[in-house]
Amino acid sequence: MRILVTGKNGQLGRSIHKLINADTKIDNNQSSNDFIFVGREELDLSSESSISHYFDRSNKFDVIINCAAYTAVDKAEKEQELVNQVNHLAVKQLANIANEQKAKLVHVSTDYVFDGTGGKPYKETDKTNPINVYGKTKLAGEKALQEIMPTDAIIIRTSWLYSEFGNNFVKTMLRLGKERDEINVVSDQIGSPTYATDLANAILEIIKNKEFKEISQTTQIYHYSNEGEISWYEFAKEIFKIAEINCKVNPITTQQYPTPARRPKNTLMSKDKIAEIFSVKIPDWKESLNTCMSILKNNL
Ligand SMILES: NC(=O)c1ccc[n+]([C@@H]2O[C@H](COP(=O)([O-])OP(=O)(O)OC[C@H]3O[C@@H](n4cnc5c(N)ncnc54)[C@H](OP(=O)(O)O)[C@@H]3O)[C@@H](O)[C@H]2O)c1
DSSP, rough: EEEEEEEEHHHHHHHHHHHHHTTTTTTTOOEEEEEEEEEETTOTOOOHHHHHHHHHOOOOSEEEEEEEOOOOOTGGGGHHHHIIIIIIIHHHHHHHHHHHHHHHEEEEEEGSSOOOOOOOOOOOTSOOOOSSSHHHHHHHHHHHHHHHOBBBBEEEEEEEEOSSSSSSSHHHHHHHHOOOSEEEEEESSSEEEEEHHHHHHHHHHHTTSSHHHSSSSSSSEEEEEOOEEEEHHHHHHHHHHHHOOOOOOEEOOGSOOSSSSSOOSSSOOOOOOHHHHHOOOOOOOOOOHHHHHHHHHOOO
C-alpha cells in the first residue's frame, strides 16, 4: 500500500502522523512505511505545475488523503484567487490524478458549505449555500471532485477543528485566559468542536474498512465532528474550567464581533451516516477536550 497524506504540518495531517507513529491504527496489511506525508515544500497546491511535477516524479499511490487546505477564513476574503486554487482547483487536479492512478481519494471539507440557517442538524444531502469565500471554494472543491470521481472517493465534512498542534480556538483561549481577566466570546454561533485526533482516527478506520476498499463504490459525503452542541462561548468556558483559569467569559453576539468573513449561525451536522456505514467512534466533545488539554498540559 502507498498512502499519501497532504498537509503534513497542519492539525489533521499531524494528528494522522501521530497515530501512525503510535502504530495503533494500522491493520495487518499496512505498515507505517506505507504512509508518505507531504507539506507545501514537496507538493504546493497553489501551483498546478508543482502538483504535476510531484506526481510525475512519484510512484503511484493507492490512497490519497487530502488534509491540506487554505483555512484562514477571514484572510480568504482578500485572497480569493489563491484560496480558489488551493481549495478548489488543486482538489480538481488531485481528483484527476487519483483517477489516472486508480487511487482512492479521501478529501476533507467543512461545515462552512452551509449557511447555518437550517435550525436542525445538517444531513449530507441538505442544500449547501456557503456565505464566505472559504466556504464557497471548499464547496467548489467538493463539486469538482464528485464530477471527476463519481466513484472511489469520499468527502468528510468536519467542523471547529482543534488539536495540540498549530493554531486553534483552544490554544488561543488558553493564551488569552492567562493574559486577561475577562474576555468576550460569541454565543450565537452553534456547532460541534472536533478534536483532530478523533477525525484522524476515523479516517484511518475508514481506509481499512471493507466498504471503503471495494472498487467502484459511489463517491459519498460524510459528516464528522465530536458529539454535542455548543456555542463558542460555552466552549471557552469549558476550556477555562478544565485549565482552572480564572478568566470571566462574557457572551456577545456575532454582530458585536464583526469579522471580514461572515460566519454561519448554526452548522450542527448529523453524524448518523458515517456512524452507520463505518462504525467510527464519535466521542463527546467534553471528553475529547479533556484529552487534548491534558496532552497540552503535559507538553508545557
Ligand atoms: N480548522 C478548522 O476549524 C476546520 C473546520 C472545518 C473543516 N476544516 C478542514 O479540515 C481540513 C484540515 O484542516 P486543519 O485544521 O488541519 O488545517 P490547518 O491546520 O490550517 O492545516 C492546513 C495545511 O494545509 C497546508 N497548505 C495550505 N496551503 C497550501 C499549499 N498551497 N500547498 C500545500 N499545502 C498547503 C498548510 O501548510 P503550512 O503549514 O505550510 O501553512 C497546512 O499545513 C481542511 O480541509 C480544512 O478545510 C478545518
